[in-house]
Amino acid sequence: MKKNSGxxxxxxxxxxxLIFCAVLLGLVGNFLHNRTLHNNTIDSIKENxxxxxxxxxxxxxxxxxxxxxxxxxxxxxxxKNINWVVSSVNSNDITLVSxxxxxxxxxxxxxxxxxxxxxxxYNMYTTGSTSKNYITYFTKELITSFEMIDDLLLKKSLLxxxxxxxxxxxxxxxxxxxxxxxDVNNLCSVKKRTKITQNNSTKYGLRLVINVSKNxxxxxxxxxxxxxxxxxxxxxxxxxxxxxxxxxxxxxYSGNLGFKTSANYFKDLSGTNMDGTLNxxxxxxxxxSGVTIPATIFINTKxxxxxxxxxxxxxxxxxxxxxxxRLASSPNYLTNFIMLNNNASLIVYTTSNSTGLTVNSFNTxxxxxxxTNIDIYINGEFLKNTSNLxxxxxxxxxxxxxxxxxxxxxxxxxxxxxxxEQIIHNYNVDMRWNQ
Numbered sequence: 001m002k003k004n005s006g007x008x009x010x011x012x013x014x015x016x017x018l019i020f021c022a023v024l025l026g027l028v029g030n031f032l033h034n035r036t037l038h039n040n041t042i043d044s045i046k047e048n049x050x051x052x053x054x055x056x057x058x059x060x061x062x063x064x065x066x067x068x069x070x071x072x073x074x075x076x077x078x079x080k081n082i083n084w085v086v087s088s089v090n091s092n093d094i095t096l097v098s099x100x101x102x103x104x105x106x107x108x109x110x111x112x113x114x115x116x117x118x119x120x121x122y123n124m125y126t127t128g129s130t131s132k133n134y135i136t137y138f139t140k141e142l143i144t145s146f147e148m149i150d151d152l153l154l155k156k157s158l159l160x161x162x163x164x165x166x167x168x169x170x171x172x173x174x175x176x177x178x179x180x181x182x183d184v185n186n187l188c189s190v191k192k193r194t195k196i197t198q199n200n201s202t203k204y205g206l207r208l209v210i211n212v213s214k215n216x217x218x219x220x221x222x223x224x225x226x227x228x229x230x231x232x233x234x235x236x237x238x239x240x241x242x243x244x245x246x247x248x249x250x251x252x253y254s255g256n257l258g259f260k261t262s263a264n265y266f267k268d269l270s271g272t273n274m275d276g277t278l279n280x281x282x283x284x285x286x287x288x289s290g291v292t293i294p295a296t297i298f299i300n301t302k303x304x305x306x307x308x309x310x311x312x313x314x315x316x317x318x319x320x321x322x323x324x325x326r327l328a329s330s331p332n333y334l335t336n337f338i339m340l341n342n343n344a345s346l347i348v349y350t351t352s353n354s355t356g357l358t359v360n361s362f363n364t365x366x367x368x369x370x371x372t373n374i375d376i377y378i379n380g381e382f383l384k385n386t387s388n389l390x391x392x393x394x395x396x397x398x399x400x401x402x403x404x405x406x407x408x409x410x411x412x413x414x415x416x417x418x419x420x421e422q423i424i425h426n427y428n429v430d431m432r433w434n435q
Contacts, residue, residue: 055218057094057231062086063154064223066096068231070135070210072121073271077103079121083228084210085157087146093126093211097138097158099225101165101205107175107196111168118208119255124233124269125212126252134255135210138167142209143178147190156182157225165205166196177204213251217432234412234429235422236270244270246303246397246413250291251433266299270413274302276399279331290322290362290409298331298401303413305329305397309337309369314417318366320430321408329392331401337392339402340365348374348386362409364427368417380427382420 060066064086070079084096102121108114118135126134149155159180166175175196182188196204217232236244247269255267266276266283276299283299284292293299306329308315317338319325327338339347348367366377373385397413400406410430418426 056214057212057216057218057229058214059218060086060089060094060223060229062089063151063157065099065157065225065228066223066231067221067228068096068123068125068210068212068216069233069236070121070123070208071236071271074103074117074120083225087142087158087209089214090211093213096210096212097142098160098208099157100160100163100207102208103206104203105206106202107166107198107204111170111173114168118206121208122255122269122271123210123212124247124249124252125216125231126210126255134212135208138165138178138207138209140167140169140171140176143167147180152182152186152188156180156188160207161188163205163207164192165207175204215433217429232429232432234426235414235418238414238416238418238422242271243414243416244412245272245308245415246270246274246301246411248276248291248299248301248399248408248412249410250285250408251287253285253291268301268303272303276301279401290407293400293406295403295405296401298328299399300331301397301399303397304395305413306392306395308413308415309392312415313371314369314415316366316368316412316414316416316418318364318414318418318423318426319408319411320362320364321406322360322362323407324402324404325406325408326400326402327411328398328401329394329396331398335394338367346376348376362430364430366418366423366426368423370417377420377423380424 057066066084066086068084070082070084072079079102082102083099085099086094087097088095105114105117114137115133118137119133121135123135143159146155146158149158162179162181164177164179166177168175177192177194177196179190179192180188181191218229219232221227221229223229234244234247236242236247248266249269252269253267255269266278268274268276278293279298279300281294281297283294283297286292317327319327321340323340325340326336328335329337336347341347346365364377364379366380368375368377373387375385376383399408399411412426
């Protein structure tokens with residue numbers, strides 16, 4: 001009996017010992033696993049932090065969600081709450097579709113009429129092409145390609161589950177009302193594919209398709225619906241009010257329509273959609289070296305600069321240029337009110353300001369009127385202020401027209417004063433575009 005008792009006691013001790021060893025090994029294993037996860041997390045954070053200033057839309061995948069500024073001058077239409085889903089990744093650009101209906105519109109038999117309406121939407125990140133429009137409508141081919149996707153989650157997002165909207169069928173020159181619906185058990189089907197009878201008084205849901213440059217910088221986000229990628233863009237609103245009244249940019253000088261064959265055309269991206277025109281001859285545009293206006297040629301922006309400079313207490317004029325650039329209120333070059341000279345000086349009205357610029361490189365120059373002074377910033381840094389306020393006698397802003405070739409990459413005019421933070425932000429956007 002004692003032998004059995006001793007055996008049992010020994011067995012229990014061995015059992016507890018083995019359990020202890022197993023628990024200890026488990027704890028050690030769990031510790032090592034957690035440490036590996038911790039190290040991987042640290043490495044991932046370090047990698048993400050190192051890429052914060054480097055990420056672009058070239059890194060995104062199909063199905064990613066993106067918050068990108070798309071604007072319109074159509075009354076009572078806002079795109080603020082629209083997210084965009086990556087539907088394809090191409091060699092130079094990516095295609096995005098709105099995750100829901102953007103607006104309600106009538107449908108016309110003339111597809112050109114619809115595209116003209118869609119052209120009133122614009123974004124800042126297209127690149128030049130003559131092969132396609134940059135903002136357009138849904139087509140039968142697009143719908144069909146989405147319906148063939150096996151990944152149900154991706155399919156639901158691209159087809160905008162339960163949304164009702166129309167698409168265009170080129171083969172029949174007809175519009176169709178469409179709805180793809182899934183229930184709580186993910187049983188899905190095309191609920192509606194109905195040919196629309198032409199009636200301009202009936203409104204239908206419009207989703208949009210946009211193509212944007214893969215070089216577009218990403219500022220934040222991870223690409224999911226609750227935390228989409230946010231792209232980096234220029235300040236366009238101050239205190240929730242649209243304040244950008246003129247915006248020329250060499251990356252998108254023709255708006256959303258692709259490069260135009262006419263040289264006497266320059267697209268304002270501010271939302272007023274005024275087309276700047278040249279007096280004669282041609283300008284050249286290169287996505288790397290910028291816009292070059294030959295000597296004596298000038299752009300008539302059609303912007304009433306008198307109302308902005310002479311009628312408000314605050315404004316901002318910002319441009320990125322090198323060597324020489326002239327802004328004037330008359331095509332006569334004697335009426336400069338701002339000029340960047342070849343000798344690296346900046347003339348504001350009649351006062352020359354030494355800038356210390358490298359004239360062979362592009363610089364972002366910002367002039368901010370605050371009450372009785374104009375503050376001058378070079379590449380986001382405050383340089384000085386001057387009390388010699390800009391004054392213009394004519395109404396219209398002209399660019400160029402001097403006896404020099406003039407080169408710029410962007411020109412922005414605001415009807416309010418940008419803050420230092422916004423000035424630095426715009427300069428950083430310039431730099432992220434390798435401008």
